[in-house]
Amino acid sequence: MKEEKTMRPEDVDKIFKERLGNTSPTPPTDLWNRLQERMQAETAPQEEETRVIPLLARAETRTTTWLYSSIAAAVSLVLSVGVVFYNIQTGTPEVNEVLADKSKTLELHEKPVITAEAPEMTADAGATTEKAPKENNLIPQATDAAPAASNITEADAKPNAVAKATPKVAHLKPAKAIAANKPKATVQPAVAYKASERAEEPAVAAPQPAVQPASLARAAANLNAEPVEIIIKRSAASPPAMASAEEASKGLDKKAKLAKNIFKQVRNLASGENVELSEVGINADKVALSTHIGKQKFSKVINL
Amino acid sequence: MTEAELIAGCQRADTKAQKLLYERFAPQMYGVCLRYLKNEMDAEEALLNGFMKIYQYIGKFEAKGSFEGWVRRIMVNEALGFLRKKEPLHLAIEDNHVQVASTGGADQELAENELLELLMTLPAGYRAVFNLYAIEGYAHKEIADMLGITEGTSKSQLSKARAMLQRRLTGKEAIAV
Numbered sequence: 390m391k392e393e394k395t396m397r398p399e400d401v402d403k404i405f406k407e408r409l410g411n412t413s414p415t416p417p418t419d420l421w422n423r424l425q426e427r428m429q430a431e432t433a434p435q436e437e438e439t440r441v442i443p444l445l446a447r448a449e450t451r452t453t454t455w456l457y458s459s460i461a462a463a464v465s466l467v468l469s470v471g472v473v474f475y476n477i478q479t480g481t482p483e484v485n486e487v488l489a490d491k492s493k494t495l496e497l498h499e500k501p502v503i504t505a506e507a508p509e510m511t512a513d514a515g516a517t518t519e520k521a522p523k524e525n526n527l528i529p530q531a532t533d534a535a536p537a538a539s540n541i542t543e544a545d546a547k548p549n550a551v552a553k554a555t556p557k558v559a560h561l562k563p564a565k566a567i568a569a570n571k572p573k574a575t576v577q578p579a580v581a582y583k584a585s586e587r588a589e590e591p592a593v594a595a596p597q598p599a600v601q602p603a604s605l606a607r608a609a610a611n612l613n614a615e616p617v618e619i620i621i622k623r624s625a626a627s628p629p630a631m632a633s634a635e636e637a638s639k640g641l642d643k644k645a646k647l648a649k650n651i652f653k654q655v656r657n658l659a660s661g662e663n664v665e666l667s668e669v670g671i672n673a674d675k676v677a678l679s680t681h682i683g684k685q686k687f688s689k690v691i692n693l
Numbered sequence: 694m695t696e697a698e699l700i701a702g703c704q705r706a707d708t709k710a711q712k713l714l715y716e717r718f719a720p721q722m723y724g725v726c727l728r729y730l731k732n733e734m735d736a737e738e739a740l741l742n743g744f745m746k747i748y749q750y751i752g753k754f755e756a757k758g759s760f761e762g763w764v765r766r767i768m769v770n771e772a773l774g775f776l777r778k779k780e781p782l783h784l785a786i787e788d789n790h791v792q793v794a795s796t797g798g799a800d801q802e803l804a805e806n807e808l809l810e811l812l813m814t815l816p817a818g819y820r821a822v823f824n825l826y827a828i829e830g831y832a833h834k835e836i837a838d839m840l841g842i843t844e845g846t847s848k849s850q851l852s853k854a855r856a857m858l859q860r861r862l863t864g865k866e867a868i869a870v
Contacts, residue, residue, distance in 0.1 A: 416719050
């Protein structure tokens with residue numbers, strides 16, 4: 390009874406802590422196996438998940454690669470179709486070259502032949518309006534061999550021809566100037582020739598200067614390989630210029646002088662010097678030129 | 694294998710290390726579970742779940758405290774979880790045990806399993822608090838947090854548990870004598 394009284398709550402704690410605190414009864418022997426089973430059961434779904442993830446990832450990569458390839462295919466298809474349609478509409482550069490070769494370009498390349506042929510044509514045709522553009526063709530070319538070309542014009546310089554040629558010279562000169570900027574010699578003539586070829590038709594129908602810039606621009610656009618666009622704006626109409634030119638072309642001396650002036654100005658243009666269009670009988674106030682060659686943009690306003 | 698190596702092995706999910714860990718701690722932790730849970734099956738289940746959690750979260754173990762303390766805490770929590778499921782924690786059953794006048798004090802002769810049986814006669818709530826306070830050594834604040842009760846409840850349940858055990862111990866003693 391004494392002991393019971395002396396037994397404090399802390400003693401109860403002590404007894405239990407001492408006796409039960411560090412008991413280590415042996416767990417059932419199969420408990421480890423059960424634990425392993427459970428761990429496998431738990432890890433199995435995880436493994437399945439990890440198996441699923443790469444599959445998904447692979448599927449994703451597959452879809453993405455498929456997407457990329459399809460996009461690339463679509464882009465290339467659109468590009469090729471666009472190129473084909475563009476070529477159909479405007480004519481391929483090869484065709485242009487062939488056309489140019491077939492027509493007069495080959496002959497034009499050879500300068501002596503030109504000198505021989507150009508007068509023939511003017512003589513046969515008799516139509517001065519038709520001849521005029523041809524002369525113009527030759528004039529830009531003449532920059533390569535200026536003296537020879539100048540001889541041509543001097544030789545067959547008819548008053549009308551010169552008179553009607555002069556306004557067109559103004560349009561073609563820039564074309565030549567641009568061509569002179571380009572390093573490729575083979576393509577340059579093609580621009581000029583093409584432009585002049587197109588210029589022929591409007592010249593016959595209506596020799597208005599407004600039409601010619603457009604045709605020039607179109608002709609320039611024909612070259613797919615080297616897109617050269619030339620925009621020419623004239624603020625003043627050419628009729629007065631033509632009139633003055635006609636006046637100026639009354640005398641043979643004057644004609645010769647005019648022709649010389651034209652080639653002088655062409656040379657000046659080619660060499661980058663100032664051009665005095667009034668000297669060649671053009672009294673337009675302003676001629677604005679602008680063109681794109683490759684990525685470069687050239688623009689020039691010529692005060693006359 | 695040192696404890697650090699064992700932990701490192703378990704962190705790599707090395708099966709050998711896991712088995713070694715189990716062998717090292719299973720008996721002790723089985724004892725912990727048995728102190729809380731009447732049913733041996735429940736104790737085994739709690740032990741298994743506890744080890745699963747240990748393997749799962751061993752990566753998060755920081756070597757700040759003792760590893761054994763960490764393992765024990767997991768086991769205690771697991772056992773308490775079972776206790777909540779199986780036995781209503783706070784159901785205080787009136788001690789209607791017929792107190793037998795004891796002739797001697799609680800004695801060393803009482804076997805471990807007898808003490809365990811005594812412990813199992815306690816209502817679940819009392820048992821939990823007594824286990825946590827007297828044996829595991831938690832403070833009332835911690836116990837209150839673990840069981841979701843107030844500190845006051847923890848204290849009162851402890852004193853009631855003690856009283857009951859005291860009576861039974863003396864009763865046992867009386868029977869034994």
